[in-house]
Structures are given as C-alpha cells and as structure tokens.
Amino acid sequence: MTSRNNEFHVGRPNIGDQRVFFERLHEILESRWLTNEGPYSLDLEQHIAEYIGVKHCIAVCNATIGLEIAIRALGLTGEVIVPSFTFVATVHALQWHGIKPVFCDVHPSNHSLDPSRVERLITKQTTGVLGVHLWGQVCDVRSLQEIVDRHDLRLLLDAAHALGCSNSDGMAGTFGDAEVFSLHATKFINSFEGGAITTNNDVLAKKMRHMRNFGIAGYDQVDGLGINGKMHEVSAAMGLTNMESLEEFVRVNRRNYEAYQEGLAEVLGITLMRYEGERCNYQYVVATIDPDVSAVSRDDLLTFLHSKQVFARRYFYPGCHRAEPYRTLYPNADDRLPETNRLCHQVLVLPTGTAVTVKDIAWICQLIRHAMAGGLAVNGLN
Numbered sequence: 042m043t044s045r046n047n048e049f050h051v052g053r054p055n056i057g058d059q060r061v062f063f064e065r066l067h068e069i070l071e072s073r074w075l076t077n078e079g080p081y082s083l084d085l086e087q088h089i090a091e092y093i094g095v096k097h098c099i100a101v102c103n104a105t106i107g108l109e110i111a112i113r114a115l116g117l118t119g120e121v122i123v124p125s126f127t128f129v130a131t132v133h134a135l136q137w138h139g140i141k142p143v144f145c146d147v148h149p150s151n152h153s154l155d156p157s158r159v160e161r162l163i164t165k166q167t168t169g170v171l172g173v174h175l176w177g178q179v180c181d182v183r184s185l186q187e188i189v190d191r192h193d194l195r196l197l198l199d200a201a202h203a204l205g206c207s208n209s210d211g212m213a214g215t216f217g218d219a220e221v222f223s224l225h226a227t228k229f230i231n232s233f234e235g236g237a238i239t240t241n242n243d244v245l246a247k248k249m250r251h252m253r254n255f256g257i258a259g260y261d262q263v264d265g266l267g268i269n270g271k272m273h274e275v276s277a278a279m280g281l282t283n284m285e286s287l288e289e290f291v292r293v294n295r296r297n298y299e300a301y302q303e304g305l306a307e308v309l310g311i312t313l314m315r316y317e318g319e320r321c322n323y324q325y326v327v328a329t330i331d332p333d334v335s336a337v338s339r340d341d342l343l344t345f346l347h348s349k350q351v352f353a354r355r356y357f358y359p360g361c362h363r364a365e366p367y368r369t370l371y372p373n374a375d376d377r378l379p380e381t382n383r384l385c386h387q388v389l390v391l392p393t394g395t396a397v398t399v400k401d402i403a404w405i406c407q408l409i410r411h412a413m414a415g416g417l418a419v420n421g422l423n
C-alpha cells in the first residue's frame with residue numbers, strides 16, 4: 042500500500058470509534074444476520090429519524106438507488122426540473138427512468154436551484170422538481186414548495202450533502218415529499234456506501250420500503266416492481282458508529298472551516314462560501330476564484346496545489362448538461378445556465394474533514410497565498 046500521509050484530499054472519510062465498530066462487526070458475524078432488515082439497519086433508521094425529527098427513515102445501499110426508489114414511488118414521469126450544478130447521480134437517477142431532466146440555473150449565493158427560474162420551465166409534461174441541498178446548505182425549500190403546490194407537482198430533495206443541516210424552517214430530511222441522504226465514504230456521515238430516504242408520508246414510506254426489497258410483500262408473495270436497495274448490517278453498524286460521533290465531526294469541520302477563513306481572509310480573488318443555515322455540517326470548504334481579480338486562474342491554482350500533493354477539486358465541472366448523455370440529448374440547455382457555467386469554472390473545493398489538521402490547513406493556505414500573489418512558477422515552498 043502507498044502511504045498518503047503527506048497528501049491532502051477532499052473527502053477522506055470521517056471515522057468514529059473504531060473499537061465500537063469492531064465490537065459491532067464481531068456481533069454481526071456471530072449472529073450471522075448479515076442483511077435483510079437486520080437489527081443494525083433498523084437501529085440506524087431509528088437513530089437518523091429521531092435525530093432529524095422525521096417520521097420515517099429507510100436505509101438504502103446508496104443515495105443513487107435511494108433517489109431512484111423515491112422517483113418511482115412518487116410516480117415521477119415526463120419532465121422533472123433539476124439543477125445541472127450537482128453530482129451527476131442526481132440527474133442520472135431521472136434519466137435512468139426515462140424522465141427528461143430539465144436543467145434549471147442555480148442561485149449565486151447557495152449554488153442551489155434558483156426558484157425564480159423554476160416556474161418558467163414548467164410544461165404540461167412536468168411532474169416534479171428535484172432540488173439539491175448543495176454543500177449542505179438547505180436550498181430554498183419554502184419557495185420550491187409553493188411552486189410545486191401551485192402546479193400540483195411533487196418535490197423531491199437530494200440531501201446527499203446535508204445530514205445535520207437545517208434552515209429556519211427545519212432540518213434537512215423533513216422537507217418536500219421525500220429527501221435522500223448519501224452515506225458514501227466521502228460524505229459527512231458514512232456507512233462505507235449507503236443512503237437514507239426520509240419522509241413524513243406514511244403511505245409513501247410503506248411503498249418505498251416495499252420497493253427497496255424487490256417488491257416482496259411476504260412469503261412467496263411479490264406484488265409489485267422492486268429493486269435490491271437494501272443496506273447490509275456492516276454498513277449500518279458503520280453508519281451508526283459514525284452517527285454517534287456526529288457532534289465531534291461538526292466541531293472539527295467547523296474548526297477547519299474557520300482556519301481556512303482566517304488563512305485566506307486577506308487574499309484577493311478567492312472567496313469562501315458562507316454557511317447561512319441554522320445548523321451546518323461544514324463538510325465542504327468551497328472557494329470561488331474570481332478571474333477578474335485573481336492573479337491566477339482556478340485551473341492553474343488547482344494544478345499548482347496538486348503538484349504540492351494538495352488534491353483540491355473542481356466540482357461539478359463541466360456541469361451535468363455538458364456531460365454525456367445530456368450534452369447530446371439536450372444541446373440547448375447551455376444557454377439558460379449562465380450561473381452554472383460560471384461556477385463550473387470558478388469553484389474549488391479544499392480538503393477538510395477529520396483527516397485534516399489546522400497545521401495542514403495553515404500549509405495549504407500558505408500555498409494558496411503564494412500562488413495568488415503570482416508565485417506559481419516559484420519553487421520556494423516545499
């Protein structure tokens with residue numbers, strides 16, 4: 042194995058109490074109950090539901106399958122309005138079901154769906170809106186809910202980034218018809234791979250549980266279309282163990298975020314996204330590089346940081362609408378996405394999480410200050 046000790050990555054996993062996890066792993070193996078609604082997956086569901094304050098939580102194998110289950114259970118068809126500035130899984134989940142993703146631009150302040158642009162995209166084929174709480178900032182769910190109510194549409198939310206986040210109306214996980222969290226290794230809380238669907242709708246919850254398990258209704262009884270979306274016990278034990286360290290992860294992420302704020306405060310041309318929610322997991326440190334002010338481009342800065350083993354990342358370049366199959370299927374989407382296109386060229390996400398220390402951040406900020414002062418060619422920093 043190669044050592045990564047001197048490398049700094051975006052999205053290295055947050056890991057809770059390893060001793061507790063190994064005890065749970067041992068218990069799982071002893072019990073031989075490895076999957077199929079075992080005690081740990083039920084425990085995790087209850088833990089997440091109670092933490093968020095939502096009636097139902099359905100653990101799934103990953104958020105992509107979670108989105109697909111929710112899409113099918115909500116009966117979405119035809120067209121669904123969705124941001125292009127998101128991870129491609131949000132959009133693939135629609136296209137996979139033969140639904141046309143109608144790309145909508147995002148708001149410059151939170152990088153999430155701009156409700157003022159949603160309504161004009163509604164057509165007779167529209168059945169819903171799929172919003173994303175990008176970077177863990179709860180999107181403008183109040184305005185989106187008003188729009189979907191006015192047009193009798195469904196509201197589904199991709200909350201992949203937003204476990205532990207809220208706005209003044211409540212916690213992510215309580216909005217719309219349903220919300221879907223990711224518990225992937227790179228996410229704030231991980232279960233190696235995994236996801237969780239939440240809803241306050243009893244009928245919908247029952248339907249989604251049923252779909253998650255092949256549409257099986259009982260012994261020898263399949264009464265509908267389903268998929269294998271189950272979470273296994275080892276994943277659930279990891280998710281539960283990490284949930285128990287949630288406050289500690291927030292504390293470290295916040296400390297890291299503030300260290301970046303301090304380290305980059307005086308640097309012209311780089312701005313850190315402000316977190317405006319009531320509660321926030323600070324899992325992403327999102328910088329934008331303004332090409333009109335900065336001495337270096339975002340991409341040159343990225344190359345420089347990579348050369349110093351700082352693996353910052355440009356998300357979600359080049360934008361879903363410019364990736365296949367969407368570029369070919371919907372070539373006109375580009376014209377109505379100026380903010381998305383701008384962000385794709387300006388956003389730089391910096392390493393954080395519990396694997397990154399304040400000392401590491403001081404070094405990363407020093408590199409950035411050096412580069413932004415026009416020092417890309419200088420090799421003085423090692």
Ligand SMILES: Cc1ncc(COP(=O)(O)O)c(C=O)c1O
Nearest residue numbers: 103104105128130131201223225
């Ligand atoms: C916004 C967004 N939606 C969906 C996903 C898919 O999550 P998963 O990897 O759990 O399928 C991710 C991340 O991977 C994501 O960032």
